[in-house]
Amino acid sequence: MKTSKKVINSLKLSFPSLSVNESAARAVVAAFSAQADPTTTELADIKCAVSEAVTNCIVHGYPDSIGEIYISVKILEGRTVRIEIKDKGKGIEDIALARTPLYTTSPETERSGMGFTVMESFMDKITVRSRVGKGTTVVLFKTLKERKKAE
Numbered sequence: 397m398k399t400s401k402k403v404i405n406s407l408k409l410s411f412p413s414l415s416v417n418e419s420a421a422r423a424v425v426a427a428f429s430a431q432a433d434p435t436t437t438e439l440a441d442i443k444c445a446v447s448e449a450v451t452n453c454i455v456h457g458y459p460d461s462i463g464e465i466y467i468s469v470k471i472l473e474g475r476t477v478r479i480e481i482k483d484k485g486k487g488i489e490d491i492a493l494a495r496t497p498l499y500t501t502s503p504e505t506e507r508s509g510m511g512f513t514v515m516e517s518f519m520d521k522i523t524v525r526s527r528v529g530k531g532t533t534v535v536l537f538k539t540l541k542e543r544k545k546a547e
């Protein structure tokens with residue numbers, strides 16, 4: 397089902413897949429998401445999920461080269477944060493398998509196969525689209541809890 401929620405604000409950024417850019421991307425997305433007034437925990441959840449998605453683009457999307465990573469953050473009506481993270485790299489053959497906890501194609505490294513599981517548990521919903529040789533797009537959604545107004 398397509399979300400038709402009104403977009404309140406949006407931000408786009410792109411950067412080369414250098415690992416040094418992971419923390420910068422995470423910080424920018426967090427700073428922008430902060431305007432929706434998340435709790436500290438909600439913000440930490442968003443940062444964690446973004447970090448996993450960007451790391452995946454860096455290590456799996458572009459394993460042998462440096463490619464561009466594209467992020468689009470939207471604040472939607474109803475305090476929903478929508479974050480799209482995209483690479484034009486290797487792609488995923490079997491998305492359902494890739495999303496299985498502990499599944500990794502890089503067992504020889506320090507990877508544990510928990511990135512998608514972390515994204516799923518910290519966000520309300522994630523969608524993954526991918527085509528082998530074309531790239532991968534992950535969309536993360538989180539609706540922030542209603543907060544009591546301090547007046």
Ligand SMILES: Nc1ncnc2c1ncn2[C@@H]1O[C@H](COP(=O)(O)OP(=O)(O)OP(=O)(O)O)[C@@H](O)[C@H]1O
Nearest residue numbers: 452453456457494500501507508509510511512532
């Ligand atoms: N952007 C991507 N491009 C290509 N393959 C991907 C991408 N993201 C994930 N994958 C594939 O999905 C698998 C599972 O990803 P996941 O993030 O759950 O685990 P991991 O990256 O292997 O380990 P961890 O995230 O725990 O370090 C990866 O091993 C990889 O094969």
Ligand SMILES: [Mg+2]
Nearest residue numbers: 448452511512
């Ligand atoms: Mg990962």
